Amino acid sequence: MKKMNYISTRGGINPVGFKEAVLMGLARDGGLLLPSEIPVVDDRKLAQWQDLSYQELALEVMSFFADDIPRGDLESIINKSYATFEHPEITPVVKRGGVYVLELFHGPTLAFKDVALQFLGNVFEYLLAETNSYMNILGATSGDTGSAAIYGVRGKERINIFILHPYKRVSPIQELQMTSVLDANVFNIAIKGTFDDGQAIVKSIFNDIEFKDQYCLGAVNSINWARILAQVVYYIYAYFKVARAESCSKVDFSVPTGNFGDIFAGYVARLMLGSGKIGRLVLATNDNDILARFINNGDYSTKTVVHTSSPSMDIQLASNFERYLYFLLDCDPLKVTETMLRMGQTGSLSMPESLIKRIQNDFCAQSVSENEVTAIIKEFYEKTQYLLDPHTSVGVRAGLDNMFPGRPMVCLSTAHPGKFGEAVNRAVGEQDLPPALHALIGKQTRCVVLPADKSTIKQFIKKQVDA
Ligand SMILES: *Cc1c(COP(=O)(O)O)cnc(C)c1O
Numbered sequence: 001m002k003k004m005n006y007i008s009t010r011g012g013i014n015p016v017g018f019k020e021a022v023l024m025g026l027a028r029d030g031g032l033l034l035p036s037e038i039p040v041v042d043d044r045k046l047a048q049w050q051d052l053s054y055q056e057l058a059l060e061v062m063s064f065f066a067d068d069i070p071r072g073d074l075e076s077i078i079n080k081s082y083a084t085f086e087h088p089e090i091t092p093v094v095k096r097g098g099v100y101v102l103e104l105f106h107g108p109t110l111a112f113k114d115v116a117l118q119f120l121g122n123v124f125e126y127l128l129a130e131t132n133s134y135m136n137i138l139g140a141t142s143g144d145t146g147s148a149a150i151y152g153v154r155g156k157e158r159i160n161i162f163i164l165h166p167y168k169r170v171s172p173i174q175e176l177q178m179t180s181v182l183d184a185n186v187f188n189i190a191i192k193g194t195f196d197d198g199q200a201i202v203k204s205i206f207n208d209i210e211f212k213d214q215y216c217l218g219a220v221n222s223i224n225w226a227r228i229l230a231q232v233v234y235y236i237y238a239y240f241k242v243a244r245a246e247s248c249s250k251v252d253f254s255v256p257t258g259n260f261g262d263i264f265a266g267y268v269a270r271l272m273l274g275s276g277k278i279g280r281l282v283l284a285t286n287d288n289d290i291l292a293r294f295i296n297n298g299d300y301s302t303k304t305v306v307h308t309s310s311p312s313m314d315i316q317l318a319s320n321f322e323r324y325l326y327f328l329l330d331c332d333p334l335k336v337t338e339t340m341l342r343m344g345q346t347g348s349l350s351m352p353e354s355l356i357k358r359i360q361n362d363f364c365a366q367s368v369s370e371n372e373v374t375a376i377i378k379e380f381y382e383k384t385q386y387l388l389d390p391h392t393s394v395g396v397r398a399g400l401d402n403m404f405p406g407r408p409m410v411c412l413s414t415a416h417p418g419k420f421g422e423a424v425n426r427a428v429g430e431q432d433l434p435p436a437l438h439a440l441i442g443k444q445t446r447c448v449v450l451p452a453d454k455s456t457i458k459q460f461i462k463k464q465v466d467a
Contacts (some may be wrong), residue, residue, distance in 0.1 A: 011333025071226035086188035111415035113148035116227035121152030140198035179445035193452030254282035254399030259319035284398035289367035309423035377427035
């Protein structure tokens, strides 16, 4: 079999294998890593795949891309990663209110990021053992990603994780989810500042190359290819389930979008399945609608971030969009580099009409307002007794509005409704906390509170690691 190579969207690195791509995270030339080729799976193979369990399917899909890890090892990593999920199907699909809901929230922190971060944590552990090295993960969170990252690496031997969150500015449950993890390798840091302060500190520490190298800093943000890869699996899994249930061959997906990671995984799944299988990919945004404006009218101008009931999608610059640009611009790294440079200078992205047309062939897009979110939670609950979290609601609204007659629509459910209870309670009245979250109340916690200051954070990391 041909070896899978990873290249940078900006063309500035020598091709690397999967293992190196995962450890590199962001490409060294500032671009994003992509496989040099997305394999198209033939029909004979697809027929074999449709009866596989989630883990078996994951092994088949990932084997194409992670071909420098022996198959048996990859299988163990996958089985370990999804043993922490409390549903036997890992990502079950249920039919409600005229759409299919793909439940991605059965992992340890009740949000879809577990699907990717449980896998990434185990891949890191495997690679570090192989090279006898260690890693200090550093990240900032506004609440959600932090806990998924912590649960991905808690208790792992060669890894420490330092997560900054804004002191008293995350929800009490989100704070508990992070700070009740008492494993010795987990360091929660509440900074006296905002999420943006935290992110700026993390960025600037990563730019401190000497410190970064000395302390083997690693990142877990959604630009890591391993995260995208893990997410490709559930699109294919859901495709088989729904195509069979509906006796059809074409299925559409609606995806609540922030950083464009999840929907890009859907784009990769569509390429892998070959034409005529995944139809529409509906890109659903909240009031932070830059991607919807761009796709619908070519308007890519940044505005300030507004806070919504779906905070994990409160994003202006979607970092994974560059991966799609690479395909859109004929896999030409020079064009990508030029486009990204221009965007950096002008803060906007202008595209000829012909390219906008092509984007519209790949995606439809819709932004969903806060009022619509509340309304759809209520309407869905009254009609079906099924609760939607606010992120999922954005996708369900856009999914319902972009259905193609006679074709099933799968709406990705990215969080358990109990996790973002405030918006849900506002729509349908007070709901009980899910048992997994209720169990956190009163638990012992560990967290340090520090000023939002780069050198203090660096000192803290040094002290823990050198100890
Ligand atoms: C991260 C996140 C999203 C957005 O996913 P992207 O890959 O950033 O587009 C949507 N919903 C929830 C609950 C999330 O945590």
